[in-house]
Amino acid sequence: MSRYVMTASAQMGPISKSETRADAVKRLVEMMREAKGRGCELVVFTELALTTFFPRWVIEDEAELDSYYETEMPSAATLPLFEEASKLGIGFYLGYAELVIENGVKRRYNTSILVDQTGTIIGKYRKVHLPGHSEPQEGRAFQHLEKAYFEPGDLGFPVCRGFGGVMGMAICNDRRWPETYRVMGLQGVDMVMLGYNTPFGHTGKHETDALTNFHNHLSMQAGAYQNATWVVGTAKCGDEEGSVMGGQSVIVAPSGEIVAQSYTMEDEVITAKCDLDAGNIYRETVFNFEIHRRPEHYGLIVERTGAVLPAAE
Template sequence: MRIALVQQKAGTDKSENVERGLAALEKAADNGASLVCYAELAFERFHPQRPAGPAPWKLAESVPGPTTDAFARAAGKRGVVAVINLFERDGERTFDCSPVIDADGALLGKTRMVHITDYAWFHEKGYYHPGDTGAAVYKTKAGRVGVAICYDRHYPEYMRALALEGAELVVVPQAG
């Protein structure tokens, strides 16, 4: 299996960042990738490096929503699995979220980061609620894929839970 790992520097224009991410998916598919993975907050600047304030809240979006819809169309058109990451809003709560999209364009589900860190230059507790989706594993065209977002990777029991759920591959979106 060929896996494409996309790491792009996000500018201030989220729609431009999404377009660059979609172009990277196209290029990855052209080069034979069957799974395309994106870094944590690939389509917006890493706002948790600053204490929480009102400005970043406008970047949060629902899942499904405009970004997941765009990647679902592209993944379905090119026949690749995509694991993206974004700042999700669900009612009054926000999450560090990785939607998983299958090669037919179906949104299989989303993983929300469970372990939220807070230390110098990482003010995540001011932005994110702890995830409530558990250690989900998604049956994709590329295999059984689990997701451990950023700090979750430091917890052996989280990784063990993914293994027990049958993960053949674990994607770890992180900003660092």
Template structure:
């Protein structure tokens, strides 16, 4: 294995609305330590890792809402230096483990659903990504406390960094002297083909994606609200795996997906499904629980070559001159009905 890496998806179990930041950090640090003890070089954590998934709630208390974000400005420095979470990043650096982790970012001028990739060798942020495809709405459709709302459009601005790949120079020595090419997505982004193709066109070899995906929220889906919990869970897991496996295959890259899983507050279930998928779309490792868990695999980045050079040789087989419709408009434009 010429360009071998040992990687992990760090699944995180239930984090309740009342769970303290200190408790969450202790659990995350334990996962990093467990990964380092097994020789892992890169660990991918979920979306909004440091808190519960707060966009499910209609929050009117500004002080509570502010607590779910990391305040990150030019004056405060990067998230790795903010007082709430610095301890986590310091541990990752001490263990020399690269981490990708998601969080709510407050710039003082706007709030975003963000993920950073941080070098274990230097503790520096190598890349920052902001979630592009925000689901849900700005207003709650139901104020019943047991209802799972989806208010990301209320609490976040759409990401404005686009889909910019980067080199994980911190992993260069493990990959035959060539730094891996990495891309990032967050949760709902994985359902949209456009981001994946943008990364495929940059030669991405490792796609990192953290997510929080509800296992049962019939009010969100519309249609049949009498769907059983078992069927809803089955459908959510099916679609999660479908899009990750398909897009990893069609863009010839590995994908590491990390879930916030379990039943938050006893009434907001989230699917697990943390997994590592290879460039042929096969699941090579996946979670077995809905709790804190490391999903570990050794991957060889040279396995991306077959797809990139043959089946999905984008430079050889694409016809971009015919794809204008993909960027000409944002919605469906059916042909005229004569």
């Protein structure tokens, strides 16, 4: 018997610097209701869904910087989202900036959570592959200071059981790295959910930046196919405080095919009936890790090609 999960990707248009968390949550709730109205039991929101993309600015005042982070989840501002999820019987993925105090040390992460149909958090992930810079760069209209405002996630790439399958999470730049999908693929992941805020012009090279949307889809489609998993990619997009971010949110099948895609640069809900068993044919044939994957030979291949191995720690 197939395991179907009616799934929504809830793309967000820009969030201005002046918008409050209450404003953002209201928009998320409206899209959640729309997703439920289309029969969905899971809605995937974006990265940093509660605020504008603040790493684009140099923020020297620590109190101002702290204002963009969540210290608890749910908080008073986000509780309406959890309550609505429980009321409607729909789960969700949510990305946000997280601030925690551990052993007296302030730590900041780019984080996502997975919440089930009862409004209960069942999974948590902290972004591993941080893009951009740790120091401001000269000559840039907008900075990309994720390395300054976050530290790499310390939770690895965990999966959890929910919605009838094995669920995994990633965030934005993680989608470009094959290890992201493979670590979860080795754990039998059925669906990878990821939100992204991707500005055009992030490399500073027109030839590359012109391919932003192509590379966005390429990485998610390859990750889906090579690991026999659904991938749900949700953008925050449009002209946000003068910085234009890419959209084209997608739901990608384990075949690597895009089965749903947004067409606006605004709040938009797209849906697909995702069969979590659709990856089985690939797991049993082309990407049967047990009979085809040969990690014991990878070191030998590197040695024979003359590649330089990293020094042992």
